[in-house]
Amino acid sequence: MDQQRLEMYLMTNAKNFPSNQIMYLKDRLAALDDNQFMMVSSMELKDPNTMLIISIFLGTLGIDRFMLNDVGMGVLKLLTGGCCGVLTIIDWFMIMDKTREYNFMNIMNALNYYLR
Numbered sequence: 001m002d003q004q005r006l007e008m009y010l011m012t013n014a015k016n017f018p019s020n021q022i023m024y025l026k027d028r029l030a031a032l033d034d035n036q037f038m039m040v041s042s043m044e045l046k047d048p049n050t051m052l053i054i055s056i057f058l059g060t061l062g063i064d065r066f067m068l069n070d071v072g073m074g075v076l077k078l079l080t081g082g083c084c085g086v087l088t089i090i091d092w093f094m095i096m097d098k099t100r101e102y103n104f105m106n107i108m109n110a111l112n113y114y115l116r
């Protein structure tokens with residue numbers, strides 16, 4: 001696979017992944033052929049900044065957690081009003097990291113599918 005395309009992809013999407021996992025992700029992406037890389041690079045990633053804004057305005061309803069497929073916590077926040085706002089405030093500080101982890105896990109699932 002073309003090293004320049006890999007570097008460009010990582011440079012463009014580095015904010016969407018945990019910083020401590022970038023090198024591991026780079027090694028795994030380098031093992032793909034061109035068609036597989038195109039499929040993985042076309043995956044839609046959630047923007048941590050957008051998720052923070054959603055969490056600030058709609059976090060009490062659990063919308064942020066539903067968007068990250070964390071249905072259990074989303075239902076809990078929806079039914080309890082974010083546990084009277086406590087979980088909502090905690091999520092304001094944690095949602096960006098959770099979004100990066102969510103993106104990383106989605107990419108890793110796709111890589112495991114292609115590299116099995």
